[in-house]
């Protein structure tokens with residue numbers, strides 16, 4: 034609880050209307066899109082300017098009050114649950130695109146700008162900002178940067194990290210620094226820009242970002258390939274990459290996922306197929322033509338039962354949007370949907386799919402799988418009911434085994450959703466104790482009082498659980 | 504709120520709320536950008552669908568008490584249900600909202616005046632068509648007798664809040680009691696018979712908006728329908744259902760089911776999106792009454808909006824014409840989000856010769872009318888309306904077409920508020936279609952007359 038005089042200090046900085054303390058407000062900011070995590074903050078504060086951010090942070094640091102920065106609260110790793118109370122810091126007023134620089138091909142923006150709005154603004158000028166997480170209609174750029182989000186176009190164009198050129202950051206002590214800039218090259222000191230990308234609000238607050246843009250690709254073609262079995266689809270993915278083609282998009286959906294997505298979108302998806310691949314190539318017309326022809330023949334060589342081409346951009350967009358709804362659509366089947374984010378080297382994708390099926394069977398849990406197959410990033414999603422304690426134990430064991438398998442195949446516990454509170458207990462699986470230790474020293478250096486998003490990234494004691502509430 | 508009241512509400516939340524439906528929300532936030540109150544409140548989660556569902560769940564879970572702020576969040580909801588079609592999990596938000604509001608209102612100590620007004624309106628007025636006619640007659644007396652002129656000139660209107668003043672201005676000149684009482688109950692098609700339909704006339708539509716109802720039956724006749732208008736029908740009950748008066752809503756549903764059961768018809772036609780959406784939901788309303796459920800579902804399956812039946816019968820292929828002008832369409836939330844009828848009105852409007860149909864940005868976003876929302880949540884309603892007017896102005900349309908009486912009044916209010924009443928008009932789609940039909944046919948018959956001379 035914050036005392037009355039403490040709230041007055043905050044109100045003096047950001048204005049009374051930008052400090053909320055009602056229990057209803059606290060409740061609606063007590064969770065994000067991660068199941069099973071909820072904790073009440075003490076206040077919700079919405080600074081109007083970067084300068085106000087700095088004042089709030091400085092004061093909170095002096096008082097040792099935890100700060101949980103929050104964009105749109107769509108993250109899937111409990112990154113914005115205020116586990117230790119404190120202040121939820123909203124970015125909703127920092128929502129302006131500051132400049133689109135057509136000479137340097139950059140956009141400079143505040144963190145609270147909606148991802149899709151930013152994309153549309155640059156596209157209106159013939160430019161292209163590729164990172165397109167499925168949540169882009171809702172998520173903010175600040176959230177994307179802090180989770181280093183990927184999307185459907187990640188295979189060819191990379192993830193958010195590949196587009197962040199410079200940042201303005203308010204450090205936990207309230208000081209403001211600028212890193213990078215509109216420079217193609219810059220080796221002055223440590224690369225703090227990269228450090229802050231994916232830092233999940235644990236090192237400071239991002240108040241401005243300069244992002245790289247590229248020219249809009251000339252054309253785009255979209256293909257849907259249907260399979261009788263999941264392995265054949267997974268093999269196709271590996272074959273396409275091995276044949277030195279990098280499609281813009283290479284997405285995988287299994288049959289249960291196709292069915293729920295079709296229930297929602299009603300666009301005539303092939304619900305009889307055991308698995309489908311959604312493949313896109315963009316770029317120069319001649320190259321696209323050639324690549325797509327080759328991709329189609331690889332699909333056919335690998336037992337695709339049908340390969341069809343989207344007839345128009347409207348049809349292609351309907352397919353993409355259907356794919357983006359996959360996770361939420363799966364939620365219609367069972368009360369609790371727990372999704373994972375294990376990622377392996379591309380060449381191992383078939384092995385990983387096979388392993389997921391085996392693990393689901395072994396622990397008798399229902400797992401559906403979809404994801405960015407081309408990136409080796411699958412989202413095995415467990416459909417369960419949090420009220421069934423016995424089943425939740427088995428879910429927990431299944432996920433632990435999936436993580437271990439992913440790491441053994443040369444992969445990682447999370448490809449794009451971040452560690453947050455949810456995967457903190459498993460960080461050591463990927464990094465080892467020395468790796469976690471190195472990261473903790475970085476955290477300690479920036480945030481000695483541990484006020485920035487405490488309880489995220491690093492677990493207090495090593496073995497907590499992912500899905501079973503303590 | 505008193506502690507005892509809160510405890511009662513909390514307990515009933517635990518007993519009555521559909522917990523599986525609450526759990527069905529996986530908190531992805533996909534619904535946020537479609538929610539008008541979330542957008543207009545400067546992205547406040549407490550005024551978002553995800554936030555409201557979380558609040559309901561938290562009350563059931565005992566994490567929070569159902570205090571004033573929780574109630575505030577639910578009161579601010581328009582009930583437009585724009586959050587439903589965009590929800591991949593298929594959360595039926597409308598049902599959750601109805602359950603929650605019902606519990607809160609039934610248990611709340613209301614102030615005496617509020618109680619009296621609610622009782623008068625919900626039990627004394629809307630269920631009784633004769634009384635509706637009586638009240639509308641009074642308004643007519645006010646409008647025609649010279650009282651209105653006196654009221655407006657004397658400055659007495661200034662005593663009312665701004666939105667009420669505007670509302671008084673935009674209320675259409677109502678029909679005389681005589682014409683309302685002599686409503687015709689049976690119509691033959693003017694062309695060979697294609698469908699037999701019953702017309703759900705609606706309480707407000709068959710009084711204040713009687714000419715629009717007359718236009719509706721005319722269009723149906725031109726399209727080849729034989730029409731019956733069952734006398735025993737009542738108000739649909741939507742206003743009650745959405746304001747936490749569920750028992751009264753159920754009573755009216757039963758009356759309507761009985762009234763239409765006898766008729767041998769293909770469809771039951773409505774011309775008010777708000778009513779139609781409530782009528783198609785009778786099955787849910789009466790889900791706990793085994794002897795009614797199947798009858799309710801049979802009733803609901805026949806409900807069809809006027810624009811949808813017109814398209815089915817190929818009305819858009821008939822000659823339709825208007826003067827050169829731009830027209831635009833404001834979706835009725837419930838027609839679009841619940842009845843899923845949104846292509847049909849556009850198809851009809853695009854087929855009018857001379858008129859150019861221009862889609863406004865966010866045509867599917869609520870106009871802020873929402874039943875009695877504009878009277879009780881005036882500030883938010885007006886903010887939403889201002890946004891809507893900006894979008895309509897950008898289309899340069901001279902005519903704003905609507906498909907529900909509430910939207911129609913709200914758009915008129917918007918036009919009045921912007922001081923554009925001499926340049927822009929708002930109409931119900933059936934009135935415009937009739938105008939276009941008659942216009943085309945009179946030109947046509949004039950031409951054929953002259954050629955025969």
Ligand SMILES: Cc1cc2nc3c(=O)[nH]c(=O)nc-3n(C[C@H](O)[C@H](O)[C@H](O)COP(=O)(O)OP(=O)(O)OC[C@H]3O[C@@H](n4cnc5c(N)ncnc54)[C@H](O)[C@@H]3O)c2cc1C
Nearest residue numbers: 104105106107108112167173175176177179182183234239
């Ligand atoms: C249905 C669904 C689909 C999704 N699809 C994808 C996908 O395809 N790819 C993908 O990568 N992710 C996906 N996500 C996860 C999520 O949407 C992304 O992580 C997104 O980037 C989060 O953005 P946000 O604005 O909601 O951030 P939030 O969830 O609010 O915050 C995310 C993190 O960033 C921190 N933060 C936010 N703003 C700032 C700031 N200005 N300064 C410092 N820290 C800050 C927070 O503290 C938190 O740790 C999906 C989520 C859902 C629900």
Ligand code: SF4
Nearest residue numbers: 528529531532534590
């Ligand atoms: S209502 Fe649907 S769209 Fe909205 S947060 Fe819940 S699951 Fe997502």
Ligand code: SF4
Nearest residue numbers: 538580581583584586
């Ligand atoms: S019904 Fe309308 S106002 Fe209410 S939560 Fe849904 S979208 Fe928002």
